[in-house]
Each structure stands twice: as structure tokens, then as C-alpha cells.
Amino acid sequence: MLLEVRDLHVEFRTRDGIARAVNGVTYRVDAGETLAVLGESGSGKSVTAQAVMGILDAPPGRITGGEILFQGRDLLKLKESERREVRGAGMAMIFQDALSALNPVLTVGDQLGEMFVVHRGMSRKDARAKAVELMDRVRIPAAGERVRQYPHQFSGGMRQRIMIAMAMALEPALIIADEPTTALDVTVQAQVMDLLAELRREYRMGLILITHDLGVVADVADRIAVMYAGRIVESAPVHDIYKAPAHPYTRGLLDSIPRLDQKGQELYAIKGLPPNLQHIPSGCPFHPRCPMARDVCRTDVPPLYEVDRERGSACHFWRECLHG
Numbered sequence: 001m002l003l004e005v006r007d008l009h010v011e012f013r014t015r016d017g018i019a020r021a022v023n024g025v026t027y028r029v030d031a032g033e034t035l036a037v038l039g040e041s042g043s044g045k046s047v048t049a050q051a052v053m054g055i056l057d058a059p060p061g062r063i064t065g066g067e068i069l070f071q072g073r074d075l076l077k078l079k080e081s082e083r084r085e086v087r088g089a090g091m092a093m094i095f096q097d098a099l100s101a102l103n104p105v106l107t108v109g110d111q112l113g114e115m116f117v118v119h120r121g122m123s124r125k126d127a128r129a130k131a132v133e134l135m136d137r138v139r140i141p142a143a144g145e146r147v148r149q150y151p152h153q154f155s156g157g158m159r160q161r162i163m164i165a166m167a168m169a170l171e172p173a174l175i176i177a178d179e180p181t182t183a184l185d186v187t188v189q190a191q192v193m194d195l196l197a198e199l200r201r202e203y204r205m206g207l208i209l210i211t212h213d214l215g216v217v218a219d220v221a222d223r224i225a226v227m228y229a230g231r232i233v234e235s236a237p238v239h240d241i242y243k244a245p246a247h248p249y250t251r252g253l254l255d256s257i258p259r260l261d262q263k264g265q266e267l268y269a270i271k272g273l274p275p276n277l278q279h280i281p282s283g284c285p286f287h288p289r290c291p292m293a294r295d296v297c298r299t300d301v302p303p304l305y306e307v308d309r310e311r312g313s314a315c316h317f318w319r320e321c322l323h324g
């Protein structure tokens with residue numbers, strides 16, 4: 001087991017009260033495995049990842065319960081210096097917006113090289129050679145020359161490759177990619193996603209792929225965890241989810257993927273808005289938007305029912321959903 005998050009709770013103190021961003025999230029990622037964490041914005045998927053990385057804004061963010069086990073150690077019990085070490089060499093994160101994650105006044109070569117100087121004690125010259133090698137590895141053409149360029153001189157897709165190179169530099173056991181292709185054109189999205197999948201295989205890394213777009217994960221993910229209102233509402237191997245969702249929210253997400261054979265038809269959209277995290281609805285938090293909701297849904301919080309050994313659903317009526 002590479003990473004196991006157990007019953008994690010995170011709160012944010014806001015002017016209007018406590019926002020319960022993560023409410024008992026449990027998931028795991030094995031070496032060489034890709035877990036896609038899926039949900040609308042505000043579902044808690046990024047906050048969970050930030051807690052894993054140890055980069056949660058604190059305060060106002062606060063972990064109020066749970067465990068984060070990484071290679072057998074509970075990260076929440078480590079000292080900040082030990083935590084920094086894990087963050088440097090054990091796990092790395094890729095963000096949506098490469099331009100703001102990169103330093104605009106340093107060449108990409110200097111930024112990539114810095115990793116090796118700081119963490120591996122390499123000379124500037126050797127670090128530069130490593131930077132070129134990495135840029136080559138993520139298929140940036142003419143890496144030997146482009147290593148001297150600044151972030152703004154690269155296209156969005158190329159910048160995202162640089163981010164990937166940076167995350168890969170120290171060959172971490174786990175990479176967390178938070179909406180890594182959301183800002184890119186569709187064709188470039190696919191290339192960047194393919195690259196990530198390829199590197200993950202080659203280095204046997206665990207990959208957590210955070211996205212709001214179920215359409216991009218089909219080919220790269222092994223398992224999917226669907227989040228809603230700070231909880232996992234469905235967790236299953238990817239092909240099971242595509243075959244038949246066991247939660248109405250997952251079904252809604254699936255039905256909102258544009259399909260070629262439905263060109264021109266209006267796209268399905270889940271009605272309503274994600275809940276306000278200061279006032280999460282009673283019972284099943286999805287009930288105000290759920291086409292299958294009944295009385296019990298307003299009062300009883302559904303646990304994560306075991307659908308089978310590999311699969312869980314937090315819906316009282318998962319059987320109907322699965323077979324309906």
C-alpha cells in the first residue's frame with residue numbers, strides 16, 4: 001500500500017461559520033496505480049489532496065480527524081521538517097495552472113535544475129544536464145536550446161509538460177495531478193494525459209488524478225472515487241463505473257459527457273448546484289438534486305454500502321441505480 005487516507009476530516013473557518021470541506025474521506029492508492037478523484041468544484045477533492053501533500057492553508061484550514069498513511073507512516077504525526085522531506089522526494093503535485101506555478105523570472109532549466117541542486121546536491125552543470133534530459137523525457141522538442149527559455153515562451157501544453165518534468169524530477173512514489181489538463185485544448189489534453197499515463201507505468205508511480213471531467217479518465221484510471229460534499233459517494237474500478245454506475249450522482253456525471261453519436265442533442269446536466277459547505281443538506285447530501293430521492297434520503301445519511309469487494313456506494317438505493 002502506497003497511500004491510504006482514512007476517515008479524513010477538514011474544516012475551514014470562514015466569516016459565515018465553519019465550512020466542512022472534507023467529511024470522512026477514505027481512499028487508497030497502490031504503487032503503479034491511477035486513482036481518479038472526480039467531482040464538481042467544492043466537492044473536497046483538491047482539499048483532500050492538499051491535506052495529503054501537507055500544503056493546506058492553515059489557518060483557516062484545519063484537519064480535524066483521520067489518518068494519512070504514506071508508505072506506512074502517518075503523515076499527520078510527522079514533524080514539519082520530516083514532512084518537507086516526504087514532499088520533496090516521496091510525492092509531488094501538478095497543478096492546473098502551470099504559468100502561476102512556475103517562476104516567471106527563472107529559466108525552466110534553472111527551475112528544473114534547482115530540484116537536483118537542492119535535493120541531490122548536484123553541481124549546477126550536472127543539474128542543467130539533468131534538466132535537459134527531463135525535458136527530453138517529457139518530449140519537449142529541442143530541449144537543449146529551450147532549457148534556456150522562460151516559462152512565458154512556452155505554449156500551455158509545453159508548460160504543463162515542464163510541470164510534469166518538475167514533479168517527476170526526483171522520481172517520487174506518488175504524483176497528485178489536480179486538473180492537469182483543464183486549461184488546455186482538447187487535443188493537447190489528450191497528449192498530456194497520455195504522457196502522464198506513460199510515465200506512471202514506466203516509473204511504477206502511484207497517480208491521483210483529480211478532475212471534474214469523467215470523460216478524460218476512462219483510458220488512464222484504474223479506479224475512480226467520486227466525491228460529493230466532502231464525501232466519497234462511489235468508489236469502483238473504472239470499467240464498472242462506465243458499465244453501470246451505482247450512485248445517481250455518478251450516473252448524472254456519466255450522462256453529462258458529450259458523445260459523438262448525440263451531436264446536436266442537448267447535453268444532460270445535473271439540476272441544481274453543489275451544496276453550501278456551511279449548510280450541508282440533512283440525510284443524503286445529494287437529495288435536493290437527486291432524481292431518485294425519497295423520504296428516507298432527507299433524514300438518513302447513507303453509509304458507503306459495499307456493493308462488492310471492489311466497490312462502494314453511498315446511496316440507500318444503489319441496487320436500483322445499478323440495475324435501473
Ligand code: SF4
Nearest residue numbers: 284287290297315316
Ligand atoms: Fe439519491 Fe437517496 Fe441515493 Fe441520496 S440516498 S443518492 S438522495 S436515492
Ligand code: MG
Nearest residue numbers: 041045046178
Ligand atoms: Mg480544485
